[in-house]
Amino acid sequence: MPKRQTDNSGPDDRFFRHLVGSMRNGVIAIHRDGTLALVNDEAYRIFAVTHEGDDTGRHFADVFTARAELRRVLSGAFELATLPNRVELRLKDLDRVIGYTLSLVKDADDQAIGAVMFFKDLTRVEQLEERERLRDRLASLGEMAAGIAHELKNPLAGIEVTAGLLRRHLPSSSDAQGLLADIMSEAKLANSIVVEMLEFVRPIRLQVEETDVADVLRQALSLAERKAPRGEVSVKVAVATDLPPIDADHNQLCQVFSNLMTNAFEALEGRGSITVNAVLHVIDTDTAAAHVETPARVVVIDVCDDGPGIAADMAERLFDPFFTTKTTGSGLGLPIVRKIVDAHDGRIDLSTELGKGTRFRVTLPVTSGSQWFSRKAR
Numbered sequence: 001m002p003k004r005q006t007d008n009s010g011p012d013d014r015f016f017r018h019l020v021g022s023m024r025n026g027v028i029a030i031h032r033d034g035t036l037a038l039v040n041d042e043a044y045r046i047f048a049v050t051h052e053g054d055d056t057g058r059h060f061a062d063v064f065t066a067r068a069e070l071r072r073v074l075s076g077a078f079e080l081a082t083l084p085n086r087v088e089l090r091l092k093d094l095d096r097v098i099g100y101t102l103s104l105v106k107d108a109d110d111q112a113i114g115a116v117m118f119f120k121d122l123t124r125v126e127q128l129e130e131r132e133r134l135r136d137r138l139a140s141l142g143e144m145a146a147g148i149a150h151e152l153k154n155p156l157a158g159i160e161v162t163a164g165l166l167r168r169h170l171p172s173s174s175d176a177q178g179l180l181a182d183i184m185s186e187a188k189l190a191n192s193i194v195v196e197m198l199e200f201v202r203p204i205r206l207q208v209e210e211t212d213v214a215d216v217l218r219q220a221l222s223l224a225e226r227k228a229p230r231g232e233v234s235v236k237v238a239v240a241t242d243l244p245p246i247d248a249d250h251n252q253l254c255q256v257f258s259n260l261m262t263n264a265f266e267a268l269e270g271r272g273s274i275t276v277n278a279v280l281h282v283i284d285t286d287t288a289a290a291h292v293e294t295p296a297r298v299v300v301i302d303v304c305d306d307g308p309g310i311a312a313d314m315a316e317r318l319f320d321p322f323f324t325t326k327t328t329g330s331g332l333g334l335p336i337v338r339k340i341v342d343a344h345d346g347r348i349d350l351s352t353e354l355g356k357g358t359r360f361r362v363t364l365p366v367t368s369g370s371q372w373f374s375r376k377a378r
Contacts, residue, residue: 024042024120025042025118025119025120026040026042026043026045026046026047026098026117026118026119026120026121027039027040027042027043027116027117027118027119028043028060028070028074028116028117028119029105029114029115029116029117030060030074030077030114030115030116031113031114032078032112032113032114033059034059034060034061034074034075035056035057035058035059035060036055036056036057036058036059036060036063037056037114038056038116039051039055039056039063043119046096046098046119046121047064047067047070047091048066048094049063049064049066049067051063060074061075067091069089069090069091070089073089073100073102073117074115074117077102077104077115077117078104078112078115080102083101083102083103083104084100084101084102085101086099086101087099087100087101088100088122089119095123095349095351096121096123097121097122097123097125098119098120098121098122099119099120099122100117100118100119100120101117101118101119102115102116102117103115103116103118148197149194149195149197149198152190152194153191153194156187156190156191156194157191159183159187160183160184160187160188160191163180163183163184163187164180164184166180167180167181167184193332196332196333196336197332204252204339204340204343206248206249206252206343206344207249207250207251208247208248208249208368209247209248209249209250210245210246210247211245211246211247211248211249211250211253212245213239213243213245213246213253213278213299213301214237214239214243214278215250216248216250216253216254216257217237217239217257217276217278217301218237219254219258220253220254220256220257220258220260220261221235221237221257221258221261221276223254223258223262224257224258224259224261224262224264224265225265227258227262227265228262228265228266229265229270230265230270231265231268231269231270231271232270232271233264233265233268233270233271233272233273233274234272234273234274235261235273235274235275235276236273236274236275236276237276238275238276238277238278239277239278240278240279240280242280243278243279243280243299244280244297244299244366246299246364246365246366246367247365247366247367247368248344248364248368249340249344252340252343252344253340253344253364255336255337255340256337256340256341256362257276257301257303257362259333259334259336259337260303260337260360260362261274261276261303263333263334264303264305264307264358267305267307267308267358268305268306268307269307272305272306272307273305273306274303274304274305275302275303275304275305276301276302276303276304277301277302277304278299278300278301278302279299279300280297280298280299280300280366281297281298281299281300281363282296282297282298283296283297283298296365296366296367297365297366297367298363298364298365298366299363299364299365299366300361300362300363301361301362301363301364302359302360302361302362303359303360303361303362304357304358304359304360305357305358305359306356306357307357307358308354308355308357309352309353309354309355309356309357309358310352310354310358311354315350315352318334318350319334319335319338319348319350320335321335341362341364344364344365344368345364345365345368346362346363346364346365347362347363348360348361348362348363349361349363
């Protein structure tokens with residue numbers, strides 16, 4: 001417990017500090033020599049820095065040692081000819097985006113004696129904008145893809161049927177049998193891609209009902225084991241005892257989690273472990289959504305594996321349509337997963353590291369239409 005310091009400042013100064021401390025935006029003010037003049041609680045929270053007492057008077061580099069991005073911004077505050085009015089700063093290790101402005105503090109002689117940084121956590125805004133960009137891309141892609149898929153289905157079916165007939169007419173030719181089997185196999189693969197394409201561009205229509213998450217995960221695991229060889233992979237599913245039923249489409253969620261588990265099985269190649277955890281979280285109201293009733297309850301389901309992980313440049317593209325890391329993949333599995341999660345007013349996040357594994361986190365509101373995604377976690 002930090003020692004409480006005596007406040008000898010005047011009433012106006014105390015009011016100012018209380019005002020800044022109560023702001024929902026982050027504020028960091030520094031003197032010309034780099035010592036901190038003021039840091040509010042929101043600044044500590046956004047930059048994930050723990051403080052034990054008053055850091056006023058300490059150099060900002062000593063307080064924010066783990067935040068190299070912030071130190072670079074503050075270090076250059078007195079060197080810039082034009083201070084940024086609206087800039088985004090990405091904190092990769094926190095998976096967080098902030099928007100900030102910088103201003104100089106000047107004395108009566110117009111000399112810069114300090115600088116102040118105002119900033120706000122824009123992570124939710126970025127996520128919502130990405131959802132809208134994805135929906136726009138899907139809308140333009142949908143009509144074209146649906147038309148192409150419908151046109152391809154008939155000739156593919158014809159190729160498969162014709163190859164099957166030829167196999168029956170040439171039973172004595174082993175070479176022909178092998179070639180025709182390959183033709184049929186490739187036709188089936190192409191047809192499955194067409195079917196996935198149609199599923200991807202087709203609007204999601206949810207059959208919402210009270211859904212038991214534990215039942216969904218059990219069924220999803222069973223489906224995944226039929227799609228991919230489990231081998232010696234151990235699977236642990238842990239569902240919190242206080243987990244309530246959620247408003248969701250049972251079958252669509254089964255598709256989401258069976259897909260994620262199948263990917264994990266394939267990544268592990270028969271060795272390793274998968275852990276699935278489902279817990280209840282409470283979400284507080286953000287400033288941008290003060291009209292929304294609080295609190296909101298969400299269910300957070302993590303699907304983790306200890307496999308090889310995914311390179312950062314590839315991980316950023318996993319949810320892009322037709323991008324795949326598999327030799328025979330269509331690149332539509334994860335985009336469909338994301339589309340289903342979005343239809344539930346949920347969100348899906350990926351964290352991965354080479355050599356350490358991958359985690360998919362799916363967050364779903366307990367009650368449909370709760371607009372939880374415009375809020376921040378408690």
